[in-house]
Amino acid sequence: xxxxxxxxxxxxxxxxxxxxxxxxxxxxxxxxxxxxxxxxxxxxxxxxxxxxxxxxxxxxxxxxxxxxxxxxxxxxxxxxxxxxxxxxxxxxxxxxxxxxxxxxxxxxxxxxxxxxxxxxxxxxxxxxxxxxxxxxxxxxxxxxxxxxxxxxxxxxxxxxxxxxxxxxxxxxxxxxxxxxxxxxxxxxxxxxxxxxxxxxxxxxxxxxxxxxxxxxxxxxxxxxxxxxxxxxxxxxxxxxxxxxxxxxxxxxxxxxxxxxxxxxxxxxxxxxxxxxxxxxxxxxxxxxxxxxxxxxxxxxxxxxxxxxxxxxxxxxxxxxxxxxxxxxxxxxxxxxxxxxxxxxxxxxxxxxxxxxxxxxxxxxxxxxxxxxxxxx
Numbered sequence: 277x278x279x280x281x282x283x284x285x286x287x288x289x290x291x292x293x294x295x296x297x298x299x300x301x302x303x304x305x306x307x308x309x310x311x312x313x314x315x316x317x318x319x320x321x322x323x324x325x326x327x328x329x330x331x332x333x334x335x336x337x338x339x340x341x342x343x344x345x346x347x348x349x350x351x352x353x354x355x356x357x358x359x360x361x362x363x364x365x366x367x368x369x370x371x372x373x374x375x376x377x378x379x380x381x382x383x384x385x386x387x388x389x390x391x392x393x394x395x396x397x398x399x400x401x402x403x404x405x406x407x408x409x410x411x412x413x414x415x416x417x418x419x420x421x422x423x424x425x426x427x428x429x430x431x432x433x434x435x436x437x438x439x440x441x442x443x444x445x446x447x448x449x450x451x452x453x454x455x456x457x458x459x460x461x462x463x464x465x466x467x468x469x470x471x472x473x474x475x476x477x478x479x480x481x482x483x484x485x486x487x488x489x490x491x492x493x494x495x496x497x498x499x500x501x502x503x504x505x506x507x508x509x510x511x512x513x514x515x516x517x518x519x520x521x522x523x524x525x526x527x528x529x530x531x532x533x534x535x536x537x538x539x540x541x542x543x544x545x546x547x548x549x550x551x552x553x554x555x556x557x558x559x560x561x562x563x564x565x566x567x568x569x570x571x572x573x574x575x576x577x578x579x580x581x582x583x584x585x586x587x588x589x590x591x592x593x594x595x596x597x598x599x600x601x602x603x604x605x606x607x608x609x610x611x612x613x614x615x616x617x618x619x620x621x622x623x624x625x626x627x628x629x630x631x632x633x634x635x636x637x638x639x640x641x642x643x644x645x646x647x648x649x650x651x652x
Contacts, residue, residue, distance in 0.1 A: 317349030321392040327434030331445035342442045355497040356533045357553045360633040363460035369396040377522045383530040393420040401458040412438045414472045431488040433478045449475040468630045485562045499532040547643045548577040586651035603647030
């Protein structure tokens with residue numbers, strides 16, 4: 277009897293095991309035929325062939341080039357404060373090779389990018405011409421060639437000028453003047469000659485010890501929210517989440533550049549932020565205007581002397597201009613004169629504008645009026 281019960285028990289266990297093992301719910305799924313690889317970026321950078329002749333050759337954007345929809349692996353970004361270029365709007369993107377990241381060194385320095393990194397900046401007007409239609413003028417590209425670790429750190433300049441049909445942009449590093457009428461964000465209409473810079477002109481601003489470098493992509497310029505296609509997120513958080521920046525040695529506890537156009541922020545910090553993005557790339561050590569007695573980077577202008585307050589100018593532009601910034605006197609301030617003129621012999625910044633940045637001049641006037649201590 278016991279043997280019979282034992283046999284029946286074994287049969288039931290076997291039956292149960294067979295049913296369980298044949299259940300479709302518990303079977304491991306064979307995904308060999310259903311495997312879908314992660315999408316890869318179509319961007320390919322052949323350093324022996326760059327710069328390419330057409331913007332579309334980089335495959336940075338999807339088919340309708342004018343829509344500027346980035347391809348896989350191409351990430352948009354922006355800066356806390358914008359460089360003034362005759363009120364042109366700008367869109368920025370970055371592409372880095374797969375499994376590479378940018379690294380942080382110091383707050384005042386640009387991020388260190390891997391070889392073949394592509395930085396893209398497009399200049400356009402939302403309301404151009406009598407019909408107030410969008411017009412894209414140029415796309416500037418910088419491509420990293422070499423690595424600082426190996427003693428090389430050169431970036432390649434490639435400027436692309438858009439055709440009238442807005443279907444393609446073609447390589448032109450010789451520079452060009454473009455006559456344009458546009459309406460800016462303040463609803464003011466201008467007619468001017470917009471300057472697309474030559475490679476030589478680009479080098480005036482984009483250099484450090486005679487090597488080409490970017491200007492904008494510093495961690496200090498990127499601590500703000502950005503509207504991505506999947507929602508709004510802090511840019512630095514986005515770069516970390518998408519493996520665009522290494523977290524080792526990443527110091528987020530720094531003083532960040534602010535939006536100088538925000539009237540609710542501290543006046544001096546707004547002035548420092550304007551100077552950082554518009555002037556510091558020349559007025560710093562090893563840069564184009566390093567012989568001048570001012571240093572206009574965001575971290576240098578904590579000192580009013582570095583900013584030029586009560587500093588005697590080197591140029592004898594006019595005997596009435598007694599200091600680079602004269603407290604409570606715009607008529608005696610060289611900086612105010614240079615920002616207010618369009619004379620190529622005296623204007624500042626040297627390049628990138630043919631008209632006056634009215635809002636920046638107003639900010640400078642407010643800052644000068646706030647300075648109480650007179651010069652000795």
